[in-house]
Amino acid sequence: MDIAIIGGGAAAVGLLDALAATGGTHGGGTGTITVFEPSPRLWRGRAYGPDLDSVLVNAPPVIMSIRDGDFDHYAAWLGERGADHTDEFLGRPLVPRALYGEYLVHSAEKAVAALGEQGWRVRVVTARVTEVVRSGAGLVLRTDDVHDDARQGAYEHAATHVVLCVGGGAPPDLYALTGCSGFTADPYPLADTLASVPPGADVAVIGSGLTAVDVVVSLAARGHTGGIALLSRSGVLPHVWQRPIARPPQHVTVDRVARLHRDGGNVALDDLVGLLRTELGDAGEDFDVFATELLATVTDDPVERLRRQLAAVADPRIGRRVLQETMHTVGPYAWRLLSESDRARLRRHLRTAVSVASPMIPRNATVLMRQLDSGRLTLVPGVRAIVPAKGSFRIRHDGGERGADFIVNAVNPPPQAVPEAARCLLRSLTATGLSALHPAGGLTPLDPRVHVVGDLIAGGPAITASIPALAAQAARTARALLRTSPHPASLR
Ligand SMILES: Cc1cc2nc3c(=O)[nH]c(=O)nc-3n(C[C@H](O)[C@H](O)[C@H](O)COP(=O)(O)OP(=O)(O)OC[C@H]3O[C@@H](n4cnc5c(N)ncnc54)[C@H](O)[C@@H]3O)c2cc1C
Incomplete structure (x- = not known):
């Protein structure tokens, strides 16, 4: 069988890990696994690339394991290093997301090596997949330009199975500010996007969820002295994590x-x-x-x-x-x-x-609290409009009007949003009847050779998939893939 994995973030890592675990016990044959990832953040995806040390994971180690059912997998990898990052409130290590990204890279490399020992040939193609179409009994993927040592230019790849691991969307630009000087459309990596913000500037952050919290905490870590406003419609902040206790639910199961x-x-x-x-x-x-x-x-x-x-x-x-x-x-x-x-x-x-x-970690909550108490940070609910005005911005809200020098967009993408890089790919999947767009968002595979892991799965609750949810989906997909014969008779 020839498995094509589209996207090389955490979902793909979970899938490779699950394939390695399932493949060892699966009596059937092997084949090839090809991972397509255009960005330089292979295995880290959107969330866990290099960034400021103030950009931390949002959850304790027991729920950051990329291996389904093995809650200690990440904690064991972290080992002694965790002690340097203990959150004094939770009593658990909460590391910079870039360090967690190293865990994903390590897990992917171990899985690739294990799959190699089982007889699979695994490789990575540095390109965006633009189309998947039917070709006889199989599928063909088309990419835009490949940039690696082996080949240059657009490329076609035959596969028996395709798994979409393309992630979720980026923050939508609700106020049409893209292109305005001083507007950051997508805040990550904050190491780059905050670099041009002078310490005394008035910054407004659109949104009040976890991304907005990351922005405030990182501005504070850089010694920001200007005002920071969190602009939102509701003004609701994420709740705060509580110290984990060993009492697994007995009824809500x-x-x-x-x-x-x-x-x-x-x-x-x-x-x-x-x-x-x-x-x-x-x-x-x-x-x-x-x-x-x-x-x-x-x-x-x-x-x-x-x-x-x-x-x-x-x-x-x-x-x-x-x-x-x-x-x-x-x-x-x-x-x-x-x-x-x-x-x-x-x-x-x-x-x-x-x-x-998706609560905020207590360490970040204390930073927010300090900033709020000092008067540097304000919550501005009831935002109605944000318009550029002579090199800065005017913000109209229920309580009046205010200005900002810089605007950082931290709006949560809608649930099951389609990432920009996957738009043509999804168009081809729906045009060929391999999948359908769900009316409530997300993609429903209509062909047993097509699978989805991650936020794009249709029909789920409108909550971002956490790492254990991705790992569980990846494990289910690995089992489904290895159960399927390479050329199901019904599809010939
Ligand atoms: C900023 C942020 C912080 C988070 N922090 C946490 C946390 O601390 N704890 C937690 O449990 N969860 C967290 N999450 C939620 C979840 O862990 C992440 O969203 C997770 O990394 C998602 O992984 P993914 O592989 O599904 O998507 P992504 O990481 O987005 O990876 C998808 C990859 O697909 C590639 N791609 C897209 N289209 C194509 C195409 N057409 N062809 C080829 N490749 C393509 C992209 O380049 C990308 O690298 C966070 C999410 C975000 C956005």
Whole structure:
């Protein structure tokens, strides 16, 4: 079989690792694996390339393992080095994302070596895939110009199976500011984009999620003395991580949801709420108090909530921890079983869901708190318009108007957004009927030879896939690939 992996970020690393693990036990033949990645950030992808030391991973080691089911894989690689990066609040190492990128590179190289020993031929082509089309019983990939020692120019590659690992989108330019001097359309790497911002400048960051937090923390680390404004519609900040505790959920589990599905034929949102209520009840916690606090995410004063949550990092109550964890572990499975009306009910709470599912690390929360208390950082909700004005910017919001010298775009891409680099590729997949665009976003493969790993998977919850979610998807895909015969009879 000839597997083509399009995109060489964390999802591809998880897939290679899972193929190496599954391939060793799989009795079938081997073949070739070709990874297509145009950028210089091979295996690191968009998130884990070289950057400032202030750009940290957003989660403790137990949920940063790229190997499905092996929660210690990353911590074991990190070893003693972790001690230099311990977050004093969480009591766990939180390293610069560039260092985590080294782990991905190491994991990919080990997987490639293991696959080589099993008889696979693995190689990387430095090019963007622009098209996938049918060709007899197989598939053909076309690229734009290849830049490597072996070949130059556009290139065609035959494959029996294709896996899209193309990641998610980049921040959308909501205020049409691209091309304006002083506007940064995509903030990463912050080492480059913040380099031209003078320390005393007034900076406005569009967005108030984790990317905006990275920008504020990195400006602070560079000794920024000017004002920083976080501009958003809602003004909601991510919640703050709590210290992990060893109490795996007993009720909000995939098994329990599967049983509900088996017994009742469907799963309702109220059933899931019931599981959470029981989970909290067993721990002696009041579900209604928890739910009220949670729903106040969009109405509370965000600065006061940040202060409260920083003080509650070690709070032993499990409510937020269970919800945060199970949104990534149980959520994608349960989401597919819900009715459309229940999904619509949940979508109305998307801002709260994202804040809980992807909390900020306490170290970053303390930096934000200090900046807010000093008056250097302000939250500006209700933003209506941002317009360029004689070399700077005017911002209109519900409370009035203000100026900024520099604008950094930190808007979250919409869920299941298509990355710019994959647009023509997706057009070809849909035009040839190999896949279809889902009305709610993302791509649905219509042909068993096409697979997707990562945020582009259609039909999932609108929450960015965390590393363990990618690893689980990659493991499922590896099993599906190695189960499939190279030329399924039905496709000949
Ligand atoms: C800034 C940021 C920080 C994050 N931090 C964390 C964290 O701390 N913890 C956590 O659990 N999760 C985190 N996440 C979420 C998740 O871990 C990352 O999104 C993850 O790296 C996604 O990996 P990926 O391989 O799916 O996508 P990407 O890393 O985006 O990789 C996709 C690759 O596909 C390539 N590509 C695209 N189109 C084509 C094409 N047509 N042909 C060939 N190649 C193509 C791109 O060049 C890119 O390198 C973060 C996400 C972001 C954006």
